[in-house]
Amino acid sequence: xxxxxxxxxxxxxxxxxxxxxxxxxxxxxxxxxxxxxxxxxxxxxxxxxxxxxxxxxxxxxxxxxxxxxxxxxxxxxxxxxxxxxxxxxxxxxxxxxxxxxxxxxxxxxxxxxxxxxxxxxxxxxxxxxxxxxxxxxxxxxxxxxxxxxxxxxxxxxxxxxxxxxxxxxxxxxxxxxxxxxxxxxxxxxxxxxxxxxxxxxxxxxxxxxxxxxxxxxxxxxxxxxxxxxxxxx
Numbered sequence: 001x002x003x004x005x006x007x008x009x010x011x012x013x014x015x016x017x018x019x020x021x022x023x024x025x026x027x028x029x030x031x032x033x034x035x036x037x038x039x040x041x042x043x044x045x046x047x048x049x050x051x052x053x054x055x056x057x058x059x060x061x062x063x064x065x066x067x068x069x070x071x072x073x074x075x076x077x078x079x080x081x082x083x084x085x086x087x088x089x090x091x092x093x094x095x096x097x098x099x100x101x102x103x104x105x106x107x108x109x110x111x112x113x114x115x116x117x118x119x120x121x122x123x124x125x126x127x128x129x130x131x132x133x134x135x136x137x138x139x140x141x142x143x144x145x146x147x148x149x150x151x152x153x154x155x156x157x158x159x160x161x162x163x164x165x166x167x168x169x170x171x172x173x174x175x176x177x178x179x180x181x182x183x184x185x186x187x188x189x190x191x192x193x194x195x196x197x198x199x200x201x202x203x204x205x206x207x208x209x210x211x212x213x214x215x216x217x218x219x220x221x222x223x224x225x226x227x228x229x230x231x232x233x
Contacts, residue, residue, distance in 0.1 A: 035066075036073050043084050045207055098220055098230045100203045102196065105233070125190075129231065132190040135182045139170035139195070146170050150178035157181050171195035172212040175232075179219045188229040199232055 019026050025033070042049040051060050062070070074080050101108070107120035125134070137150040146165050149158045157177060161170060175193060183189060193199065201213045223230055 032069065036070060039070065040084065043081060049207075097224050097228065099232070100199050101231065101233045102199055102203065108233070129188075129190045131187065132231070133184045133187040134190045134192065135178045136192040137171070137174040137178045138193070139167060139174045141165075141167045141170060148174035148177060150174055150182050152178075152182045154184070155182060168195070168197055168201075169210070169212050171198045172201075172210075172216050176212075176216050176219050179223065183223065185226045185228070189223065189231070191230065191232045193232065202232070 039051075042051045103109075105120070105124050106112075107117045107124060109117075112120070125132075133152065135150060135152045137148070139146070139148045141147075141163075144163060145160055146163045146167075147158065147160050148170050150156060159177065161173065165173070171193060172195070175191060175198070178191065179189075198213070198216075201209060202216060205213060205217055220230055
């Protein structure tokens with residue numbers, strides 16, 4: 001009613017005419033536009049989108065009318081679905097080259113005394129990861145400083161990063177840096193960290209995951225080019 005009064009139109013003026021005169025988008029057209037926008041966004045999200053199943057195949061089927069509408073839209077834009085830049089598939093859980101162990105081994109139980117944890121760890125390494133290149137990472141945070149560190153039997157590093165970083169970010173960055181500096185190309189990798197939250201976030205990676213986790217997943221994915229298997233514990 002307010003729009004009709006403002007435009008000086010009669011109260012029985014049809015809504016479509018009213019919206020046209022006011023320069024507003026007709027509701028039905030707006031719904032179509034938003035639906036198309038949402039679908040294109042899901043296509044750009046790639047396998048991270050719920051419209052794809054675990055086998056990276058579309059889990060929905062458009063009705064004929066919607067197919068025609070989208071086809072016309074892409075024709076107007078002079079493009080196609082092949083030209084949509086999709087979010088990269090960094091879901092390492094889809095590949096068998098990387099495994100994340102959250103609580104699979106007995107030494108991961110903190111209730112055990114330190115001496116027993118040490119013995120159990122050595123037993124697991126001997127049985128499961130004997131030929132692996134072992135890398136351990138850690139991070140620390142105080143009121144003034146935040147640091148990351150990593151060590152292998154070949155070399156090590158210690159860096160101080162900006163104190164604005166949380167301990168979660170620092171732990172993830174420590175693993176990233178270890179993959180850059182401490183990796184070898186002739187052996188599979190076993191990465192040890194005391195950050196359960198980082199491993200859990202990595203195992204449950206989604207498009208909404210923290211950027212540092214996406215960065216870590218990307219670095220792990222790079223190791224696939226070296227035909228390496230990576231285990232994180």
